[in-house]
């Protein structure tokens with residue numbers, strides 16, 4: 001019975017869920033406690049990190065949160081909808097440039113730059129997804145790859161707007177109530193607040209009837225058609241939502257590092273984030289958060305200490321992970337007794 | 348007296364040179380219990396696909412409730428009330444039984460596509476009711492991949508009913524079911540309201556004659572005969588078509604006995 005690749009049921013595992021089967025197992029309150037309390041503890045720990053951690057650590061944690069949000073937005077496509085994209089950094093990059101430009105030329109008052117980043121990221125997905133989601137399989141991979149390269153090239157060549165290959169620099173710090181956030185701890189809190197709201201938004205989307213429809217399309221698209229769903233419409237909407245949240249993550253990234261490079265929209269970034277999703281366990285939402293943490297730590301922390309062999313190390317991590325953990329970190333949770341629902345039934 | 352719900356006119360489907368469905372015309376009145384029978388390869392499953400729209404016609408028109416739906420894509424036909432079970436189960440294997448039915452039910456009982464997961468009480472109630480109807484209530488949380496073949500067939504029926512169909516097409520729903528399961532199915536189908544029009548393909552003639560008010564016999568893609576169950580049973584042409592398939596015995600049995608075993 002454990003042959004069932006029920007990533008979808010794991011995805012629902014984050015929150016209590018109103019299953020009222022004949023054998024409900026532990027009560028809802030108990031389940032809420034077992035899941036809610038660790039989540040709350042984690043949140044408190046994360047929120048208090050700047051109080052005892054060094055600024056460098058706060059910065060790394062901020063990066064992890066941003067890439068985690070980015071990875072979860074991609075998981076909506078890859079894991080929930082079954083659309084593996086090789087160009088998701090395009091929307092991250094569009095969001096980052098949007099937030100940077102808005103901050104430079106208009107205002108850096110929170111949350112204006114990140115909200116516009118999300119909106120423009122979604123608009124970019126509206127413009128490009130229409131074509132991409134009409135294709136499937138390898139063609140979807142190729143099209144998203146092309147879209148990513150297109151955005152990358154645009155960022156390079158529109159140098160009067162984007163700063164070209166020098167990057168868009170001089171992005172002012174985020175302001176809250178007129179005060180610029182300069183300390184790493186404050187920026188971290190800002191990133192944490194927005195990222196948590198982003199996670200919550202994506203989680204709600206995945207748990208909603210809309211999310212169930214996306215999983216249905218992933219599992220059996222022809223059957224969904226016969227149930228009266230237009231897969232194109234739902235995939236397109238998922239693409240746009242994913243683009244919007246990637247844009248939001250990009251906006252946070254611009255606020256954090258205050259420089260945006262064309263490579264942030266390019267293939268390497270897309271590949272890394274896809275790696276984070278696969279490493280963590282596609283379709284679970286929380287797995288990719290762990291995946292993003294590993295990817296960021298290996299690349300940013302250990303990478304420089306290895307004479308620039310960070311990507312090589314990541315490649316090794318990837319190969320080993322896929323070999324040892326075919327369902328990502330999230331697959332490990334399935335081995336813990338009690339973590340999974342009574343999937344075996346009475347058979 | 349009653350209006351025609353489904354009307355096929357000159358419907359054909361060719362696979363290369365093979366005429367799988369060849370110039371078929373059938374009228375199914377609203378509320379009918381119509382059976383479609385014929386030997387393997389007669390074109391029954393293909394004909395269903397032409398009605399649901401999962402495959403385009405080569406020629407002819409399909410009319411539902413007075414509207415020509417020949418050019419409509421499959422999902423729009425489904426939204427107009429065409430629902431089906433496929434001969435070969437097509438389910439969402441990684442999801443639970445309940446979630447499978449919910450996918451069909453949530454479209455009917457949605458509360459403005461709410462983002463709040465809890466707000467689906469109506470759809471969930473309907474799912475629970477349907478699972479009781481088909482006899483899967485104890486399996487609600489089981490992943491579909493763990494179901495037996497017969498249980499999957501039952502689940503197919505629950506999903507098809509969750510679409511609240513006007514026209515229900517069942518392609519060999521009892522194939523692979525135990526006698527108990529299949530008589531439960533017959534009971535369920537008999538209890539469907541007249542607002543559901545049923546067209547059923549079934550090899551188990553006990554099931555067919557327990558349900559059908561009219562029967563169409565398909566042979567080599569063509570309609571051999573449409574008539575009442577008694578007419579079909581008496582027809583020499585039908586027995587001819589079944590000769591060599593090993594099924595003629597079912598027809599030659601004294602009529603009437605078949606019904607007793609089921610209901």
Ligand SMILES: Nc1ncnc2c1ncn2[C@@H]1O[C@H](COP(=O)(O)OP(=O)(O)O)[C@@H](O)[C@H]1O
Pocket residue numbers: 362365367385386387388389390391392393394
């Ligand atoms: N996709 C297909 N491509 C080619 N031939 C097909 C296809 N589907 C069915 N056929 C052929 O069409 C004929 C009718 O098949 P089908 O509709 O499945 O018959 P039935 O359901 O009555 O057994 C058969 O000869 C079958 O081999």
Ligand SMILES: [Mg+2]
Pocket residue numbers: 391392393434518
């Ligand atoms: Mg068939």
